[in-house]
Amino acid sequence: MDFELSQEQKAFFKEVKDFAEKEIAPFTEEYDRNSEFFWDGWKKMGEMGLLGLPFPEEYGGSDAGALDTAIAMDAFCAGGADAGVSLSWGAHTIIGAVPIWVMGTEEQKKHYLPVISTGEKISSFGLTEPDAGSDAASVKTTAVRDGDDFIINGSKMFITNGPICDLCIVVAVTDKEKGAAGISTFIVDRETPGFEVSRELDKMGNRTSPTAELAFNDCRVPASSMLGGEGEGFYGVGKATLEWERAIMVAPAVGGMECNINRCIEYAKERKQFGRPIGKFQAVAFKIAEMKCLLDASRLLVYRVAWMKDQGIPAMMEACVCKLSVTENAVKVANEAVQIFGGYGYIREYPVERTLRDAKLGTIGAGTSEIQKMIISRLLMGKF
Amino acid sequence: MISFELSDEQKAIQKVAHEFTDKEIRPIAADYDEEEKYPEHFIAKAFAAGLTYLYVPEEYGGQGMDFLTACIVGEEIAWGCCGFATILGANNLGTTPLLVTGTEEQKRKYFGDLTSRPSLAAMALTEPGAGSDAAGVKTTAVCDGDDYVINGTKCFISNGGIADLTTVFATTDPPKGVRGLSCFLVSGDNPGISGGKKERKMGVRASVTSEVMLSDCRVPAGDLLGEEGKGFKIAMITLDKARVSVACNSVGIARAALEAAVEYAKERVQFGKAIAENQAVQFMLADMSMEIEAGRLMYMKAAWMETEKMSFSNQAAFAKTFCSDMAMRVTTDVVQVFGGYGYMRDYPVEKYMRDAKINQIWDGTNQIQRVVMARALLSR
Numbered sequence: 224m225d226f227e228l229s230q231e232q233k234a235f236f237k238e239v240k241d242f243a244e245k246e247i248a249p250f251t252e253e254y255d256r257n258s259e260f261f262w263d264g265w266k267k268m269g270e271m272g273l274l275g276l277p278f279p280e281e282y283g284g285s286d287a288g289a290l291d292t293a294i295a296m297d298a299f300c301a302g303g304a305d306a307g308v309s310l311s312w313g314a315h316t317i318i319g320a321v322p323i324w325v326m327g328t329e330e331q332k333k334h335y336l337p338v339i340s341t342g343e344k345i346s347s348f349g350l351t352e353p354d355a356g357s358d359a360a361s362v363k364t365t366a367v368r369d370g371d372d373f374i375i376n377g378s379k380m381f382i383t384n385g386p387i388c389d390l391c392i393v394v395a396v397t398d399k400e401k402g403a404a405g406i407s408t409f410i411v412d413r414e415t416p417g418f419e420v421s422r423e424l425d426k427m428g429n430r431t432s433p434t435a436e437l438a439f440n441d442c443r444v445p446a447s448s449m450l451g452g453e454g455e456g457f458y459g460v461g462k463a464t465l466e467w468e469r470a471i472m473v474a475p476a477v478g479g480m481e482c483n484i485n486r487c488i489e490y491a492k493e494r495k496q497f498g499r500p501i502g503k504f505q506a507v508a509f510k511i512a513e514m515k516c517l518l519d520a521s522r523l524l525v526y527r528v529a530w531m532k533d534q535g536i537p538a539m540m541e542a543c544v545c546k547l548s549v550t551e552n553a554v555k556v557a558n559e560a561v562q563i564f565g566g567y568g569y570i571r572e573y574p575v576e577r578t579l580r581d582a583k584l585g586t587i588g589a590g591t592s593e594i595q596k597m598i599i600s601r602l603l604m605g606k607f
Numbered sequence: 608m609i610s611f612e613l614s615d616e617q618k619a620i621q622k623v624a625h626e627f628t629d630k631e632i633r634p635i636a637a638d639y640d641e642e643e644k645y646p647e648h649f650i651a652k653a654f655a656a657g658l659t660y661l662y663v664p665e666e667y668g669g670q671g672m673d674f675l676t677a678c679i680v681g682e683e684i685a686w687g688c689c690g691f692a693t694i695l696g697a698n699n700l701g702t703t704p705l706l707v708t709g710t711e712e713q714k715r716k717y718f719g720d721l722t723s724r725p726s727l728a729a730m731a732l733t734e735p736g737a738g739s740d741a742a743g744v745k746t747t748a749v750c751d752g753d754d755y756v757i758n759g760t761k762c763f764i765s766n767g768g769i770a771d772l773t774t775v776f777a778t779t780d781p782p783k784g785v786r787g788l789s790c791f792l793v794s795g796d797n798p799g800i801s802g803g804k805k806e807r808k809m810g811v812r813a814s815v816t817s818e819v820m821l822s823d824c825r826v827p828a829g830d831l832l833g834e835e836g837k838g839f840k841i842a843m844i845t846l847d848k849a850r851v852s853v854a855c856n857s858v859g860i861a862r863a864a865l866e867a868a869v870e871y872a873k874e875r876v877q878f879g880k881a882i883a884e885n886q887a888v889q890f891m892l893a894d895m896s897m898e899i900e901a902g903r904l905m906y907m908k909a910a911w912m913e914t915e916k917m918s919f920s921n922q923a924a925f926a927k928t929f930c931s932d933m934a935m936r937v938t939t940d941v942v943q944v945f946g947g948y949g950y951m952r953d954y955p956v957e958k959y960m961r962d963a964k965i966n967q968i969w970d971g972t973n974q975i976q977r978v979v980m981a982r983a984l985l986s987r
Contacts, residue, residue: 256807351947356946358877358878361877424952424953425641425951425953426957427952427961495743497739498742506974506977507974558964561968562972565739565968565972566733566968566969569810569964569968570763570806570808570809571806571808576809576964583939583942583950583960586943587942587947592943593885
């Protein structure tokens with residue numbers, strides 16, 4: 224066993240953290256307030272190679288592996304970059320592009336991965352529907368074959384990057400009789416007629432990451448846009464993406480915790496009440512100690528799954544444990560941070576109230592905490 | 608003899624408050640939250656409905672309710688929106704010092720004016736360096752002939768800068784710490800008082816939270832409340848009542864959130880059945896209703912003790928801390944029950960969570976409440 228990052232990884236962490244501190248964090252408060260996407264930051268992330276980290280170099284990526292991608296996302300938020308920007312990044316690079324990398328044809332990979340890696344084109348993933356949230360296999364969007372094409376009809380809900388995406392990986396039913404095995408996936412370009420952003424959604428947090436409901440009305444796509452084989456849309460995409468989604472995509476929450484703890488340490492040492500810094504009170508000091516425990520456990524959980532991915536070891540259980548624990552921990556840490564900051568924590572001028580609004584999404588998106596518990600308990604107990 | 612039933616009168620006013628909230632607050636709460644806008648028209652409507660200055664005696668123009676009844680009304684208003692409840696709550700906070708320590712003349716003068724029209728009051732204690740620790744107050748009041756001249760800056764003041772009456776806490780004797788604090792009545796038209804920066808907040812956004820600036824603010828000695836040096840005591844008496852209000856507001860928010868969750872859980876179908884059929888969801892709802900019930904009993908007991916003229920500081924701290932922690936748990940779980948929809952601003956539940964948070968912080972953080980509770984336990 225070895226718990227130490229390599230010299231390169233440590234340097235990479237620092238590089239990304241410095242970048243976030245300098246180029247992203249100082250600007251996002253305003254974008255959060257206005258619920259706007261931070262385009263300038265996005266371009267810089269593309270230039271830095273962050274948006275294509277896991278993909279092979281021949282497709283414009285950095286061949287970084289799951290662990291290095293997790294390190295980058297962790298460092299990004301440890302440097303104060305907000306959760307919204309990292310959410311858009313994850314939706315783009317992980318759920319919006321890992322399926323193409325793992326399941327795509329050579330042509331699809333060559334066509335999409337380089338422009339995704341630079342950030343020139345923004346990707347999104349369309350699985351959730353108004354009536355298919357936790358029960359993802361109940362998607363109603365259909366894709367009906369018509370000669371060499373498929374015609375897609377339906378609507379997709381809560382799609383991260385929806386309002387700004389250039390392409391969407393759309394999950395649709397191609398064979399109703401087969402249930403989840405009758406679901407297929409298509410890469411649909413934004414300019415395809417019938418692909419519409421029906422409305423942009425206004426959220427509690429993660430407001431720097433735009434979210435939309437998307438509509439597909441007789442949206443005609445060539446059969447060549449299918450990702451993987453017919454019927455591989457649910458299980459295939461799940462196999463390609465779920466562990467990434469449940470572990471690497473929550474790495475930003477780890478960095479976010481670290482950043483929040485650092486803010487609390489600084490504040491607790493400076494803020495004086497009753498003649499001494501509030502950090503001298505056990506009630507505050509012990510909160511910080513507990514937050515640190517949650518941070519360390521969270522980071523280990525993320526890095527373990529990332530390492531397993533890189534070793535080619537299946538990690539379904541570990542990924543669910545990771546997603547559940549890390550996102551719940553992040554809510555606890557953010558809530559305590561607001562509490563430590565007191566009145567200042569509730570004011571939008573300070574970043575901590577935003578971290579609480581942001582953190583809550585973690586326990587909902589990408590499989591709610593309840594779904595993770597359902598899977599974990601079923602894996603543990605089997606059928607009985 | 609012990610009784611858990613509301614009187615007919617209490618039930619009647621509860622119904623009035625409920626209907627008022629349903630009609631005048633619920634339909635517009637989301638908009639004022641979204642715009643972070645103060646609802647100018649609201650105070651006139653609350654005034655017309657007889658829902659302002661609830662526990663100010665009728666002889667001073669108030670509604671003459673006992674404190675328990677006022678808290679029952681408070682729960683209903685907060686069930687609609689904690690931001691709106693804060694506007695009325697700040698009125699109580701701002702006038703309680705006058706009520707508990709004002710001379711007959713002071714009460715007649717100020718309540719006569721405030722209760723005869725839609726009006727606002729505020730209490731200005733907190734300062735940038737004096738949050739939980741009131742001894743850190745730096746605002747000074749210096750005696751000058753028959754007047755006092757007040758200078759300083761207050762922060763996080765609900766109804767700050769728009770109040771017709773602000774009770775300002777300032778030190779008249781800095782070396783004495785909290786024993787040097789005094790409390791003054793400052794009219795909104797005094798040229799020496801003004802609103803500063805309006806804060807942008809996480810929640811309770813319909814309520815104005817502002818800095819209040821006192822620049823050579825001259826008040827006649829007749830506007831000193833009680834005596835010099837009594838300010839801290841006045842603040843503590845006021846905050847005891849305010850804590851019970853925070854508790855009933857917290858219960859109101861949590862109840863609204865639970866109602867929304869129950870409705871949603873019955874409608875939302877996943878895996879071929881309503882999500883309410885899952886035990887994980889059922890148990891969350893069960894916990895919520897149990898904790899809300901406990902919270903309601905706690906604020907009612909504290910308010911009842913006040914009404915019975917018993918010492919209720921400890922119960923006020925219990926109720927404030929329990930109810931606000933409870934409301935935070937309940938609203939967080941309600942967002943969870945709603946899933947993705949819960950996170951969207953189209954539904955009211957993410958607002959409940961944002962609104963709930965402040966109740967763990969203001970009127971003495973829950974940490975300070977625990978300090979007080981522990982001290983009471985250990986000093987025996």
